[in-house]
Amino acid sequence: MTGFQINITGERAEKEPMRYTNIxxxxxxxxxxxxxxxxxxxxxxxxxxxxxxxxxxxxTVSNTYRIFERDE
Incomplete structure (x- = not known):
């Protein structure tokens, strides 16, 4: 392994306190x-x-993930 990166996106509730509902x-x-x-x-x-x-x-949050392999 020569490198590692994480990208995180999320969805928030529309009403206060606007907690994350999905990450x-x-x-x-x-x-x-x-x-x-x-x-x-x-x-x-x-x-x-x-x-x-x-x-x-x-x-409280639904978590999903994907793994990518990049040759460098």
Whole structure:
């Protein structure tokens, strides 16, 4: 792996307090011969164990993600 990038977009409720109702996370991994299972496992750990922000939002927000591999 030679690089890593995250793009995050979200949808918010129209009424106050305008909380997030959906969050979409794109994980972009740069490099050759990336092992998708290893990337998916790392993402799973970050979302379920290590990232308190995502863990806090998971109770109320629908999370989706996509993984991209870019050769460089």
């Amino acid at each position: 979409h996370i794109e994980y972009i991994v740069h490099g050759k011969d990336i092992k998708p299972k290893a990337v998916e496992h790392a993402i799973q750990l970050s979302e379920e164990k290590y990232c308190s922000a995502i863990a806090s939002l998971n109770a």
